[in-house]
Amino acid sequence: MVKPSPTAISTIVFDFDGTLVDSGEIKKTAFMTALGAGDSVDRKACEKAYATHGTVNRTGLLASSFTDLYGREPDPAEHQALVEAYTDYFRRHIDEIVVFPGLAEFCERYAAKRIMISSNAPRTEIVELCDKLSLSAYFARTYGWPVSKEAALREILVDFRLEPAELLYVGDRYEDGLVAEKVGVPFQRLDPGFHSRSTTDGILRSLAELAEAIDAQDQAPEGHH
Numbered sequence: 001m002v003k004p005s006p007t008a009i010s011t012i013v014f015d016f017d018g019t020l021v022d023s024g025e026i027k028k029t030a031f032m033t034a035l036g037a038g039d040s041v042d043r044k045a046c047e048k049a050y051a052t053h054g055t056v057n058r059t060g061l062l063a064s065s066f067t068d069l070y071g072r073e074p075d076p077a078e079h080q081a082l083v084e085a086y087t088d089y090f091r092r093h094i095d096e097i098v099v100f101p102g103l104a105e106f107c108e109r110y111a112a113k114r115i116m117i118s119s120n121a122p123r124t125e126i127v128e129l130c131d132k133l134s135l136s137a138y139f140a141r142t143y144g145w146p147v148s149k150e151a152a153l154r155e156i157l158v159d160f161r162l163e164p165a166e167l168l169y170v171g172d173r174y175e176d177g178l179v180a181e182k183v184g185v186p187f188q189r190l191d192p193g194f195h196s197r198s199t200t201d202g203i204l205r206s207l208a209e210l211a212e213a214i215d216a217q218d219q220a221p222e223g224h225h
Contacts, residue, residue, distance in 0.1 A: 008218040009113065009186070011162060013153060015171035016119035016126055016144075019190050021133070023097045026090060028054075034062060034085035041069050055175040057120040057145045058086050090125075099133055100192045102207035107138040109211060114160070118143040118152035118169070149176070153183045168217075170210065188213055 017023045028050060032038075037046035049065035056064065062082040066074040074082065107115055116139055119126055123144030130136045143152035149169075157167060169180040172191040180187035190204045204210050 008166070009168045009214055010166045011114040011116065011156060011160065012110065012168050012170060012214070013116045013118050013156065015149070015169075015173070015176050016117050017121055018172035019100075019170060020103060020117075020135075021097050021099050021129070022192075026093045026096060030086045030089040030093075031058075031061065031065070033089045034082050035065060035069065045069055055120070055173055057122075059083055059145070062086060087125075094129065094132065097129065097133070099135065100207070103135065103138065106207040106211060110214070114140045116141040116143070116156065118147075118149045118156075120145055120149065123147070149179045150183055153179070153185060157183070157185075168214065186217070 014020050017027060031050055031054075032043070032046055035041055035046050035049075037043045046065070046069070049068045050061075052068070053061045053064045059079075063074055063079055066078065066082065117126060117130075121144050123142060123146075126142055126144045127136070130139065130142065141156070143149075143155075147155075153167065153169060156162065157164065164184040165186065167185045168188060169176065169183075169185055170188050170190050171177070171179075172189065172193075174189070177187045177189060188204060188210055189202065190207070190210050192205060204213060
């Protein structure tokens, strides 16, 4: 007997920063502080570097931005100092990070589905922040640097023997959609945008809107996704 191809989403994987928690401004300021924006280097040049490389994890972000600003790669000591300065600023301001509204209700609504995190931020930092914000119980797995988003999604597909259509990736950046496309899984762009909301049409603005989109996909007839 041929098994019908699954249509309902069984696993929801979220990006973290900017998607579930409001940490964007703190991380940008951590970057600017580490590079000495407005002090040792031109602030506008730092802004441009951040806009260019901002989707990369902080080790790559800082190395590439340094190269843009100075015309050479940082030596190991310089790179380590940049990462430490960024991390130090972030940790000193970690208590300012808040969760976007509706996560508890969303996770309760979809308790029968697997809910996970895959982010470019260091995994240890995500786990620590989830503990601080009392979020840990919501997530079956947490992925972060040094495991890439693409590698995490592929691992989840294999470990749980999922068809790609069963896994939904949710992120706030256009680049998150490219990752989902590369892996071959559905994507929803969620950007509550407390600070600088994206203006493109088709972006969900709340977890409630995401729930509506998931329900619509789960209820769609076979072959109409």
